[in-house]
Amino acid sequence: MQQTLYDKLWDQHWVHSESAEPDSMALIYIDRHLVHEVTSPQAFESLKLAGRKPWRLSSILAVADHNVPTTDRSYGIHDPISRLQVDTLDQNCDELGITEFKMNDLRQGIVHVIGPEQGATLPGMTVVCGDSHTSTHGAFGCLAFGIGTSEVEHVLATQCLLMKKSKVMNITVEGELGFGVTAKDIALAIIGKIGTAGGTGYAIEFSGSAIRALSMEGRMTLCNMAIEAGARAGMVAVDDITIDYIKGRPFAPQGELWDKAITYWRTLHSDDGAAFDREIILEAAQIEPQVTWGTSPEMVTTIDGVVPDPAAVNDEVKRHDMQQALKYMGLVANTPIQQIKLDKVFIGSCTNSRIEDLRAAANVIKGKHVAATIKLALVVPGSGLVKKQAEEEGLDRIFRAAGFEWREPGCSMCLAMNDDRLESGERCASTSNRNFEGRQGPGGRTHLVSPAMAAAAAVAGHFVDVRKINN
């Protein structure tokens, strides 16, 4: 029978079912467990209290990313509560013998950037992490999804998770993306279409010629945002682009094992004619640069659009949500998106902080300067290695010359657990993934965009169409 990629991954990892019913809870084996400081301390503590040990240490890779400062780290973390959380991770890893990239390790970075970068994320794996954006790793033909702290403990103790099989949605994007349109715009356009709950209960496979044409960075951006569409997992089939990306990375197989691995990896795609529970088709050529205007990623429009008018919406709950969002965002209905003025610009996060993202942004600002009205423009590379590569390419000089600050890697202003944040009422063009109330700081107002759009907005001081500025 023809199988979807998801079916293949599920079958490969199935250990046991709790009953004979077709939708029974099943035990699924976990190949890779990524760990960060925020969602793990309580899991390690309970594990210890129960007198249990990690089942397979070699499956675990740990890194601190959410709390780390992005400024000079030689003096450590000054916030004592953040410091305790990072120290707790270090201690747990040292005690148990877990591989961890510590804060001042060159390989440190956002967990979803370093997994793939190290080759610790490989096709055909199940990858979990106590973090919803674990969906990112699905770009490699993996089954990758976020889990809660009780499940972190469950995986530590048993190498398995209890779960139910999801439905599968196939989102096909056919054709060629227009100039200046990126994976981020595809992701936001999809969420605009199906809504933030559209993918609930599903795993999403992204397919079609526009997806196959994306780099691994682009595919990661897209799968990263699957959770914003409500899907726990997003995935893309393995092809040459996947395999070329992995080759030679530190955790990737070599020699004979490599040959054996790629023979298997090439089977990781949905079979022709495999049945999906839901199909969505988009035309790449119709996707335009996207900008969110509200407090949910589905509140999104195009750069040529206007802030929508709640009065035009019939559904009462929806209208009320829109009114609330506009009030929080300090926006008036029918304002053209291009007239929205900004206070800050953030280029970073596990959605858009890889080398390709930084290149795209640098390309837009080269030889230009951040508008005088912008209080802060930040670039936070996704990892120490991304930072190093960018510096070797001279991107840091382009950013600095344009008036951006060039920082140390971490989550930073994506969720503002460290010192990088919006002040109340400040408005930010951000390459991150969530525009929820208070996400980038209490009272802060976030507009989600691609790196190129964020860079263009930094120069203009308001949103502009990146397709219409001369380079």
Added chain:
Amino acid sequence: MEKFHALTGLVAPLDRANVDTDAIIPKQFLKSIKRSGFGQNLFDEWRYLEHGEPGMDPVQRRLNPDFVLNQPRFQGAQILLARANFGCGSSREHAPWSLQDYGFRVIIAPSFADIFFNNCFKIGLLPVILEAEAVDRLFEEVKSTSGYKLAVDLQQQIVVTPDNTIYKFEVDSFRKHCLLNGLDEIGLTLQHAEKIRQFELKRKAEQPWLFA
């Protein structure tokens, strides 16, 4: 995990769709390495008039009188009535921890985000999915009736209103079993340790690069 059988409890209505985990428990409180004490910061941004930081004494803080949980009639509520896609956003289990620590035992909504839904079962907080029309009706009733209570029975999988209208809900049989008995899922899984070991050996033989 806490057991759950049945409960008749006061209902508090949170009339907003897409309530995300950042709203349920803002990130500054995730810096704690403990599992308890999150209830005082549940819905922190909405609940208090000034911005909250870890370590603040909740008694000294000014409550937002407009926020539903601060209204006297909803004090002691054990059932939260919510709108679609409740718990969307991050995977933080701190969200169900804070709801439970505040005193909620059941959350009723037309739909939940997947990870949040799953996390609730792990700690003994029961998420109940009812049809949108039923939820609409419950919202109307709870707003117009003070002291409005619902009975929730997990064994029978029903929610009963004061006028004896009965709504059935679905729940996975394994999850139900764990919740009714307050079972430790890790202990249950470890009963299959031999199976897991066999699986692992086979996997290692077939895909040795995964075990390097």
